[in-house]
Amino acid sequence: MILIRNGKTFTATGRNYENGCILIDGDKIIEVDENIGIKNDMRVIDAKGGWVIPGIIDAHCHIGLIEEGMGFEGSDINESTDPITPDLRAIDGINPLDTAFEEAVKAGITTVMTGPGSANVIGGQFVAMKTKGICVDDMIIKAPAAMKVAFGENPKRVYNSKGKMPMTRMATAALLRETLTKAKNYKQKKDSAQIKGENFDIDLKMEALIPVIQKKIPLKAHAHRADDMLTAIRIAKEFDVLLTLDHCTEGEIIAEYIKNAKVPAIVGPTLTFKGKIETKNKSFTTPKELNKAGVKVAIMTDHPVIPIQYLPMCAGLAVKEGWDLEEALKAITINAAEIIGVEDRVGSIEKGKDADIAIFDGNPLDSLTKTMYTIINGKVEYRI
Structure with missing residues (x-):
């Protein structure tokens, strides 16, 4: 003991x-x-x-999927060849020997939510896992823990360069709606076949979305701009699925809408250069303003965008902007655990x-x- x-x-x-x-x-x-x-x-x-x-818990990062100092060989974050890839599983791409895990442990970070990036409209399955181990299967707390989806600039940019859909925000939303509709229809057909004892052809893309349709895991929505977040909320309501707003850069502009939708926010990465149009309003005041409005807030690094060991510093900089210290600590412990669905074990x-x-x-x-x-x-x- x-x-x-x-x-x-x-x-x-x-x-x-x-x-x-x-x-x-x-x-x-x-x-x-x-x-x-x-x-x-x-x-x-x-x-x-x-x-x-x-x-400490990082509620959104890509640790193990884009490895320290490895270049292309260690980059398994985006399968940017198809905008709809719900069947991708983070556990198949994570290298637990990525040296970033050592940095996480040294910083007191014991749990991470890691998974695919934001190149695709539907990117694949995130996993909640511990930061110490040599086999990812032994480190898992929850898998799948969320389904990554992306709005805004990233899928537009990736697929515009390929001359294919989505090249607009309308197309991103349309592809997501189309795929969720297919998933609901697939589940109904599968359930009917099982009741009747009929053969049924398994579709792994649709199988991966069943936990979303059943509200067992949320859509983990990459969204910076206010309008993109409102689109994510709109679609989640239409299909009656769970949602988290990840990045939530302009969240304080629509804090009341987020509160009324009862959607949690995972804010960041804020300790970085405002490198694109949709991050121009990035601010360390966002967690405080969302929290004040009644939104449950976690802080993230988006590692390697911010090296994971600086997660506590990001929470501290939000305190510097007037946020309550205890609320900031909750944002990297119990709030993060509740948002990613592992509060029964950690946080x-x-x-x-x-x-x-x-x-x-x-x-x-x-x-x-x-x-x-x-x-x-x-x-x-x-x-x-």
Whole structure:
């Protein structure tokens, strides 16, 4: 067993401790309290007055799919040959030995949501996974965890260069509607065939969309501009499917619409150059304004756009712009976990959850702070 003590403990449950204790048995947290007695069979980790928080979660990145220093050989992020590729699975392209995973662990990041890029209207399946391991199958928390879709500039640019649809925002929306309609029809035909005991030809593209139609996983919508986000919301309503708004660059312009649609926002990457038209209104005030409107917010790096180890800094820069510190911490812990659908296992420090914990020598959102320990599944995977 491991006992963590003497730390300013942010649990992300609403109850925090100025000097808390956490008891770990195997890969689970079994007790959280102000004082837990030390026994002979315990390994004691002294936080020395530092901050103890849940393992940090990046709710949108491409770690393992576009590898550090590898160029084309390590780039498996976009199959930009077909605008509709829902059958692509992130787990088949992730390299757990990508050195970026080491940087994530050193930064206290224990869970990531990673998957295909935004070249295609439908890009494929994202996965929620831990950041330590050598086999992706052993690192998975949830797969599939979301279906990537993209609006706006990226699919327009990619397929305009190929002289094929979509070359307009109208075509992007039309292709998505067409494919979701096919998926609903496919499921009805499959269900009917199963009831009747008839043979049925499996279509892997349509099979991949059944969890979306069943509202088991959301459409994970790449959208920067306000109008693109509203199109994503419109289509999600039409087909009665779940949705997350990823990037959400102009989200504060339409914060009330996002709130009324009951759609969460994964904001970023904000710590970058405004390199294209649809990111011209990018601002670190966006998380605060969305949160103020009642939208559930997470922060993302979009790694490698922002190197994944700078996720806490991105949350800190939002605090610098007036956001509440505790809300910013939630954005990279429990909010992120809830948005990506893994809150039953990670995102907070409480009994029964995975023992994923990060310990820092100061405020985790301060760029001068160092990671003291990163614990994943009850194992110390990094120490200073």
